[in-house]
Amino acid sequence: MTETRQGWQGWLTRAAKLTDATGSANMRQLVTLRWIAVAGQLLTILFVRFVLHFDLPLMPMGLAMAAAVVLNLASMPLYGWQRGPNAQLFCAMLFDVGLLTVQLYLSGGATNPFIELYLLQVVLGAVLLDRWSSWTIVGVTACCFATLTVRYRPLVLPAGYGGSFFELYTIGSLLCFALIATLLVLFMTRITTNLQGRDTHLADLRQQAAEEDHIVRMGLLASGAAHELGTPLASIAVILADWRRMPVLARAPGLLAEIGEMQAEVQRCKRIVTGILLAAGEARGEAPEIVSLHRFLDGIVDDWRALHPGVEVDYVARVGDNPQIVSDPALKQVIANILDNAAEASPDWIGFRGERSGDHLVLAVRDRGPGFSAERIAGFGKPYQSSKAEPGHGLGLFLAVNVVRKLGGTASVANRDLGGAEVTLTLPLAAIALEEGP
Numbered sequence: 001m002t003e004t005r006q007g008w009q010g011w012l013t014r015a016a017k018l019t020d021a022t023g024s025a026n027m028r029q030l031v032t033l034r035w036i037a038v039a040g041q042l043l044t045i046l047f048v049r050f051v052l053h054f055d056l057p058l059m060p061m062g063l064a065m066a067a068a069v070v071l072n073l074a075s076m077p078l079y080g081w082q083r084g085p086n087a088q089l090f091c092a093m094l095f096d097v098g099l100l101t102v103q104l105y106l107s108g109g110a111t112n113p114f115i116e117l118y119l120l121q122v123v124l125g126a127v128l129l130d131r132w133s134s135w136t137i138v139g140v141t142a143c144c145f146a147t148l149t150v151r152y153r154p155l156v157l158p159a160g161y162g163g164s165f166f167e168l169y170t171i172g173s174l175l176c177f178a179l180i181a182t183l184l185v186l187f188m189t190r191i192t193t194n195l196q197g198r199d200t201h202l203a204d205l206r207q208q209a210a211e212e213d214h215i216v217r218m219g220l221l222a223s224g225a226a227h228e229l230g231t232p233l234a235s236i237a238v239i240l241a242d243w244r245r246m247p248v249l250a251r252a253p254g255l256l257a258e259i260g261e262m263q264a265e266v267q268r269c270k271r272i273v274t275g276i277l278l279a280a281g282e283a284r285g286e287a288p289e290i291v292s293l294h295r296f297l298d299g300i301v302d303d304w305r306a307l308h309p310g311v312e313v314d315y316v317a318r319v320g321d322n323p324q325i326v327s328d329p330a331l332k333q334v335i336a337n338i339l340d341n342a343a344e345a346s347p348d349w350i351g352f353r354g355e356r357s358g359d360h361l362v363l364a365v366r367d368r369g370p371g372f373s374a375e376r377i378a379g380f381g382k383p384y385q386s387s388k389a390e391p392g393h394g395l396g397l398f399l400a401v402n403v404v405r406k407l408g409g410t411a412s413v414a415n416r417d418l419g420g421a422e423v424t425l426t427l428p429l430a431a432i433a434l435e436e437g438p
Contacts, residue, residue, distance in 0.1 A: 029190055030092050030124075031075050033183065037096075038068050040179065041103060044114075048107075052168075053158040057106050064102045071095060090133040094140065097121050101144045109152020110145065113172030118145060120180050127191055229273050237266050268307075289327040293319045293361070293429075297354045300332055304339050311343050311350060318355040325432045331407070334400045338365045338423050345369025346420060356429070360409075363425040371415040380413050400425070407431040 045061055048054045075092070100121070104112050118141040125137035240263045249255050291299070294317055301315050342350040346367035353364045372380075380401070400423075401411045409427035416422055 029187055030089065030096075030128075031072050033124075033187055034068055034072050034096065036183070038065050038072075041065055055156055055158075057153070061103060061106050064099050064106075068096075068099055086130050086133055089128050090136070093121055093125055093129070093137055097137070097140055097144060101148070104148055105152050107153070108155035109148035111152070111155065111169070113169050114176045115145065115148065116173070116176045116180060120183060123184060124187070124191075127188065127195075229269070233266055233270050233273065237263065237270070240266065290324055291327050292322045293325050293354075293356075294322045296325055296327055296332075299327075300335050300339075301352060304336055308343055310347070312348060313339075314349065314351040316351075316353045316355075318353075319361075320356040323429065323433055325429075328407075328432055330403050331427075331432065334403045334425075335363065335365075338400055338425075342367040342369070342421075342423070357426075359429055361427045361429055361432070363427070364422055366416065366420060366422045368420040371419065371421045372413055377413060377415075380411075 041061075042065060045056060045058070049056045049058065071092075097118070100117055104110075104115055107114075109115075122134075122138055122141055125134040129137065240259055243249050243259055244256065244263075249259070297317050297319070301313060305311075305313055339350065339352065342365050346369040349368055351364075351366035353362075353366075355362050404411045404425050404427060407427055408431050409425060411426075412424050414422050414424075
């Protein structure tokens with residue numbers, strides 16, 4: 001239960017980091033939008049002042065744009081800030097609403113057709129913010145709109161325009177609509193992509209947490225079964241030893257040979273049970289087995305060959321400076337399971353390659369069998385994905401994927417061009433390397 005709880009706590013931690021990263025990505029979108037707004041405001045103010053000859057207060061409006069520029073420059077170092085993404089976005093949007101209100105106040109208030117830009121803030125708030133924050137943006141923009149209907153600096157038409165204010169207002173409304181529509185399509189698609197990526201990653205994390213929980217429950221079942229099997233295996237070993245000393249059986253060489261084979265199989269079962277109990281506990285206990293990487297791989301292949309003498313194993317190991325590692329029984333069992341699967345598909349020959357690639361160990365197991373079907377490749381790493389008809393099979397690759405993932409590595413499968421299949425495990429050497437003392 002403790003391991004299960006730790007697994008879900010780890011998922012929650014990874015989910016929280018992902019949510020914060022999404023908030024930071026959305027903050028980048030807001031900063032980009034603010035740059036566009038500053039550029040648009042500058043061009044509009046210059047056009048209205050020097051082409052249409054409206055009397056605008058250039059100094060206050062320039063200071064408002066400068067404040068937006070300063071905020072953007074100050075926001076860039078905070079792209080990686082991982083605390084309270086909703087608070088970041090909420091404060092940034094309130095600031096934008098305030099700057100927009102200042103610009104509208106200085107340029108006609110509610111009579112300015114660009115007052116519709118408040119809708120852009122409302123829509124972005126509804127998508128990016130929590131519910132209470134988005135409703136706060138609605139309330140703030142509504143109050144600002146209401147205030148600008150009664151308090152604002154009026155726009156005075158230049159001489160010669162006469163009664164054409166409505167025509168100018170219509171043109172301004174059209175330009176504002178086109179601007180809002182363009183920005184919404186542009187940024188909503190980017191923001192939606194960010195949110196969809198977050199949701200997809202969260203779904204993957206949930207699936208990983210569920211699979212890790214399944215692994216924990218299987219480990220508990222396996223360790224319990226190992227404890228239960230210890231006593232009968234010991235009893236069988238004692239009985240077989242007594243049989244070897246019986247005079248009747250001692251005179252039958254054929255029976256003695258079979259008893260010897262039975263004793264060897266019992267010892268093998270006892271080693272498997274011991275390995276399960278070791279893997280269920282601390283793999284790196286007080287007295288872990290320290291071996292070189294080459295010896296670790298050689299030992300796996302030698303043990304496997306002893307149990308499968310009829311299978312040719314094409315084994316190659318290129319491990320560079322041959323670092324010292326901690327012999328992990330779970331990883332040994334995973335590699336042995338993959339070798340077993342390859343031998344079942346290709347009883348005459350399998351290939352096993354272990355090589356160092358930078359800071360990673362790459363293990364590849366090949367066979368000359370029929371390969372993987374498209375369905376099995378698509379379901380790779382899922383439990384009970386097996387070509388065997390019997391129930392309960394298909395856990396070997398599932399366990400391999402989860403053990404490798406726990407060590408920070410990856411696992412993949414592919415069909416070979418010349419026939420057969422290949423399973424590749426990529427592990428960071430730091431995950432199995434001997435930890436140096438302080």
